Amino acid sequence: QVQLVESxxxxxxxxxxxxxxxxxxxxxxxxNSMSWFRQxxxxxxxxxxxxxxxxxxxxxxxxVKGRFTISRDNAKNTVYLQMNSLKPEDTxxxxxxxxxxxxxxxxxxxxxxxxxGQGTQVTVSS
Numbered sequence: 001q002v003q004l005v006e007s008x009x010x011x012x013x014x015x016x017x018x019x020x021x022x023x024x025x026x027x028x029x030x031x032n033s034m035s036w037f038r039q040x041x042x043x044x045x046x047x048x049x050x051x052x053x054x055x056x057x058x059x060x061x062x063x064v065k066g067r068f069t070i071s072r073d074n075a076k077n078t079v080y081l082q083m084n085s086l087k088p089e090d091t092x093x094x095x096x097x098x099x100x101x102x103x104x105x106x107x108x109x110x111x112x113x114x115x116x117g118q119g120t121q122v123t124v125s126s
Contacts, residue, residue, distance in 0.1 A: 002026035002115055004096050009120030012086055016124070020081040022096030022117055029053075030074035033099040033106040035113060036081045038092035038122075045095070049081060050106035059106055064090075086124045093119040 008020040020036070035050035049070040050059045058070050069082040079096055097113035099106075107113075 004098060004115055004117035006094060006096055006117045006120040009094060009122045011123045011125065014087055014124055014126050016086050017082070017084045018086065018122060020083065020094055020096075020120060020122075022079045022081075024077045024079075024098065024115075028074075028077055029079075029098045029115075030077065031102040033101075033104050033112075034072065034079045035097050035099075035106060035108075036070060036079075036094060037097060037110065038090075038094045039119075040089075040092040043092075045110065047108040047110070048094070050108060051079065052106050053103055057106060059108060061108070083122070086122075088124045088126045091122060091124050093121050095119045 003025045006022050031053045033052050036048040037045050038048050039045040047061050051070045067085045072079040096117045098115040100114040
């Protein structure tokens with residue numbers, strides 16, 4: 001059974017940092033693009049960041065560019081999201097997602113990803 005399990009969320013003050021992790025099990029995703037999305041209360045889920053299978057290409061939403069960094073460790077089957085200079089508007093449930101296609105380009109579209117985690121809550125207080 002394929003699972004993506006996010007961790008690292010929590011409560012932080014504005015200006016603080018958090019690092020999210022997404023550990024995959026049940027299969028390896030070392031050849032697959034992965035991404036982070038988030039969903040704030042009352043809003044639709046939105047793209048945050050993506051990374052290709054080898055980490056050679058990354059993409060970010062304009063709202064997080066320069067503050068968030070996506071990375072991966074294929075040996076650990078894990079993808080990370082380093083979040084710095086957090087703002088109250090970053091408050092959301094953060095989800096990681098994985099593409100079933102090997103060696104594909106990363107995408108900001110939700111329908112490009114077949115596997116999803118359950119999410120981890122990030123709350124940024126002002």
